[in-house]
Amino acid sequence: MGRSHMSTKAQRRIASLPQATADRKLPPNETVLVDRYQAALILNISVMTVRRMDWDGKLVNRKLREGRCSKALYSKADVYKLAGIPLPATDSA
Numbered sequence: 001m002g003r004s005h006m007s008t009k010a011q012r013r014i015a016s017l018p019q020a021t022a023d024r025k026l027p028p029n030e031t032v033l034v035d036r037y038q039a040a041l042i043l044n045i046s047v048m049t050v051r052r053m054d055w056d057g058k059l060v061n062r063k064l065r066e067g068r069c070s071k072a073l074y075s076k077a078d079v080y081k082l083a084g085i086p087l088p089a090t091d092s093a
Contacts (some may be wrong), residue, residue, distance in 0.1 A: 033073040034064065043083050050074075058082065 010075045028050065039059070040047045059082065062074040080087045 032076050034076050034079055036074075037071055039074050039079045042079050053082075 021073050034042065036050045040050045048052065050059065054061050054074075059074050059078060061074055064071045064073055077087055
């Protein structure tokens with residue numbers, strides 16, 4: 001009953017993935033991009049709805065590719081504009 005839905009092979013593969021560190025390369029203008037999960041939080045909707053908005057053309061994604069993996073990133077300005085709230089000022093200090 002306490003079995004995980006993932007196989008031990010998958011668990012080992014996930015454990016071997018590199019952890020995010022401060023010295024890891026970030027995409028250009030990383031501070032102005034958000035991922036699906038962040039966009040969903042800003043818009044107060046589900047991640048699946050963000051994907052549907054992407055498919056419908058309401059949000060335009062920029063793909064960050066690293067080998068076989070890719071990540072959909074969205075312009076923070078576009079997400080806040082769609083939410084109808086002003087973009088928060090960033091701290092430059």
